[in-house]
Amino acid sequence: MRTAVSRLELLQPRSLQHALRMLRDEGPLTPLAGATDLYVAVNFGTLDSTRFLNLWGLEPLRRITLCGDTLRIGALATYTSLIRSRLVRQRLPILARAALEVGGVQIQNRGTLGGNVANASPAGDTLPVLAVAEAVVVLRSVDRERRVPFAEFYTGYRQTVRRPDELIVGLEIPPVEGRQWFRKVGTRAAQAISKVVIAAVRGSSPRIALGSVAPTVIRLSQVEHALGAGAGMDEAVHRLDQDIQPIDDLRSTADYRRDVAGNLLQRFWAETGGLSS
Amino acid sequence: MRFTLNAREVELNVAPLARLLDVLREDCGLTGTKEGCGEGECGACTVLVDGEAVCACLVPVAQVEGAEVVTIEGLGDDHPLQRAFMDEVGAQCGICTPGMILTAITLGPRPSLAKIRRGLAGNLCRCTGYEAIYRAIHRAS
Ligand SMILES: Cc1cc2nc3c(=O)[nH]c(=O)nc-3n(C[C@H](O)[C@H](O)[C@H](O)COP(=O)(O)OP(=O)(O)OC[C@H]3O[C@@H](n4cnc5c(N)ncnc54)[C@H](O)[C@@H]3O)c2cc1C
Ligand code: FES
Numbered sequence: 001m002r003t004a005v006s007r008l009e010l011l012q013p014r015s016l017q018h019a020l021r022m023l024r025d026e027g028p029l030t031p032l033a034g035a036t037d038l039y040v041a042v043n044f045g046t047l048d049s050t051r052f053l054n055l056w057g058l059e060p061l062r063r064i065t066l067c068g069d070t071l072r073i074g075a076l077a078t079y080t081s082l083i084r085s086r087l088v089r090q091r092l093p094i095l096a097r098a099a100l101e102v103g104g105v106q107i108q109n110r111g112t113l114g115g116n117v118a119n120a121s122p123a124g125d126t127l128p129v130l131a132v133a134e135a136v137v138v139l140r141s142v143d144r145e146r147r148v149p150f151a152e153f154y155t156g157y158r159q160t161v162r163r164p165d166e167l168i169v170g171l172e173i174p175p176v177e178g179r180q181w182f183r184k185v186g187t188r189a190a191q192a193i194s195k196v197v198i199a200a201v202r203g204s205s206p207r208i209a210l211g212s213v214a215p216t217v218i219r220l221s222q223v224e225h226a227l228g229a230g231a232g233m234d235e236a237v238h239r240l241d242q243d244i245q246p247i248d249d250l251r252s253t254a255d256y257r258r259d260v261a262g263n264l265l266q267r268f269w270a271e272t273g274g275l276s277s
Numbered sequence: 278m279r280f281t282l283n284a285r286e287v288e289l290n291v292a293p294l295a296r297l298l299d300v301l302r303e304d305c306g307l308t309g310t311k312e313g314c315g316e317g318e319c320g321a322c323t324v325l326v327d328g329e330a331v332c333a334c335l336v337p338v339a340q341v342e343g344a345e346v347v348t349i350e351g352l353g354d355d356h357p358l359q360r361a362f363m364d365e366v367g368a369q370c371g372i373c374t375p376g377m378i379l380t381a382i383t384l385g386p387r388p389s390l391a392k393i394r395r396g397l398a399g400n401l402c403r404c405t406g407y408e409a410i411y412r413a414i415h416r417a418s
């Protein structure tokens with residue numbers, strides 16, 4: 001049954017600092033951004049919290065800026081703003097590409113990058129992109145800010161290092177060298193959660209990350225190492241099989257995911273070979 | 278709370294986390310906005326918030342405070358898209374139609390077929406089939 005919304009409480013901060021104080025002094029509170037994950041839970045009646053903190057009005061968290069060499073994306077940047085951002089298209093085109101394949105335009109207008117990261121689904125489409133970009137997750141509480149490398153942010157299935165008094169305020173993306181590549185495989189181009197999603201960079205040492213094939217998004221370090229050292233595709237696919245732990249679920253089967261992951265790896269390598277950048 | 282609804286200021290006393298969809302239908306009596314899935318998949322509940330298409334089933338009403346909301350009723354009865362949907366028979370049961378039209382409005386002038394298809398990817402129709410819907414949008418633009 002749908003959650004009875006009249007019994008839910010919403011705190012309305014006037015600024016980021018105000019929001020952080022509320023988290024510390026009046027918690028536990030569940031941050032509410034674009035609500036595209038949380039309101040699906042309302043509909044299913046599976047929401048496990050009753051007190052929320054409205055982030056939607058915190059305008060400074062929507063900014064996308066360049067700071068020296070680092071691309072900074074505020075947690076509240078929507079998919080639509082990622083798609084429209086010239087900075088994102090220039091520096092990390094695979095993030096704009098991933099955003100284009102999330103939901104339909106209605107979801108793109110509301111869903112946020114911070115929400116995708118915080119939601120911690122292994123199928124989150126931006127997560128492999130952030131993994132290969134070696135992004136930094138910027139977390140803030142009332143009295144401190146900390147920067148967590150993306151590879152250390154997830155600790156298990158839907159588990160992150162974020163503490164209850166912290167908000168994700170943004171993502172920092174260092175320059176990425178090499179050719180960027182992204183593919184999402186789902187039942188249809190729009191409005192479908194990924195069966196397998198891959199982001200990769202073909203630079204001096206390749207970087208490859210996969211979603212939906214393990215409890216969290218993963219970097220294929222063994223495969224990267226092998227390919228970087230000149231190994232052939234057979235060897236790389238063999239290593240891939242050891243790196244991933246796909247499961248059978250509503251959307252697909254483990255066997256299918258293994259086959260698709262292998263095919264995507266081969267496709268990435270073939271399509272980015274011979275072209276240096 | 279206050280927001281602008283179809284060019285009129287409204288002030289309502291509603292639960293802040295009520296779905297915009299329910300507030301429109303039940304508190305404002307505007308039943309042109311439809312509910313299909315209730316989970317963001319079908320687009321039947323599409324309305325415009327500050328000119329952007331959103332699923333009203335996923336928007337907590339507190340998040341439209343001070344915003345401009347447009348529903349199908351806000352177009353009057355004689356919008357070119359409404360006429361084109363009639364002329365091309367772009368509707369059968371009609372449940373998806375308000376959402377289709379409001380999403381189509383955001384496509385801008387003279388959208389290509391590819392742009393129409395992509396733009397309407399979040400609007401599902403179970404009866405008409407998409408060809409007549411795309412024709413109607415093309416004709417109206
Ligand atoms: C129809 C539909 C299609 C979808 N398609 C896709 C898809 O193709 N690919 C995909 O990856 N996802 C998809 N999603 C899921 C969803 O849209 C994304 O995960 C989105 O990015 C969530 O962002 P949000 O702002 O809506 O998050 P919310 O629902 O507001 O929040 C999600 C979670 O993150 C937490 N949170 C949000 N912001 C912060 C913050 N700044 N700091 C700390 N915690 C925070 C919330 O507390 C909550 O636990 C889809 C959803 C729907 C309904
Ligand atoms: S009812 Fe809102 S998207 Fe289906």
Ligand code: FES
Pocket residue numbers: 367368369370371372373374401402403404405
């Ligand atoms: S006309 Fe019935 S769902 Fe589209």
